Amino acid sequence: MSIITSINFVRLSDLREEFKGHASWSDLNDDNSTLVNFLKEFCPFDIKNSNIIWENSLGEVLFDELKLKGLGVLFCHGKIEKKSHELFDTIQEGGKGFIAAKDREFKVVFNWMLELASDVACKQASKVMNLEPGVTKDQLEQASTKHNDLYVEFIDAVFGYDAVLSKAKYIRNVLKSAPWLLDSKKIREKLFEKA
Helix, strand or coil: CCCHCCEEEEEEEHHHHCCCCCCHHHHHCCCCHHHHHHHHCEEEECHHHCCCCCCHHHHCCCCCCHHHHHHHHHCCCCCHHHHHHHHHHHHHCCCCEEEEECCHHHHHHHHHHHHHHHHHHHHHHHHHCCCCCCCCCCHHHHHCCCCHHHHHHHHHHHHHCCCCEEEEHHHHHHHHHHHHHCCCCHHHHHHHCCC
């Protein structure tokens, strides 16, 4: 099992080890790279508010596992079917074959994916590529107030009246009724259409 899927934080050194054979991830080896700075800014692990006591944490750069996984689901290449499996596995760790509408990690990952597709993407577009984000600060703030409405819409579309779904039914329902959550452009369209 990969270290990335067995704990709720990931050290930068672990990411470097995990991706050392992948040239496209070589920026992880540069502490000042755009990628590492992005991860430090947007995916930090908050050890102060966790239940973890880890004596070796001094000087270690730690990233939040759920944020890293949400980032991967949303922005890594792949077919939507694969992304729906990854989203399920991100929310429901431990090999369980079912998911509850009120799984505690789900709302956290859901809101993070909306934030990634809107606020974070716009900040990075202007910061890294000197592009205008195409939306105003007021529009971003208004869109962020719509997260809960979209969460309820998603839960209603995917779960309906069921409190718990099998993995197969969950994936089938996401693909049929709410594939927009797996596409950053479609998330932005929903957020800004509702803003």
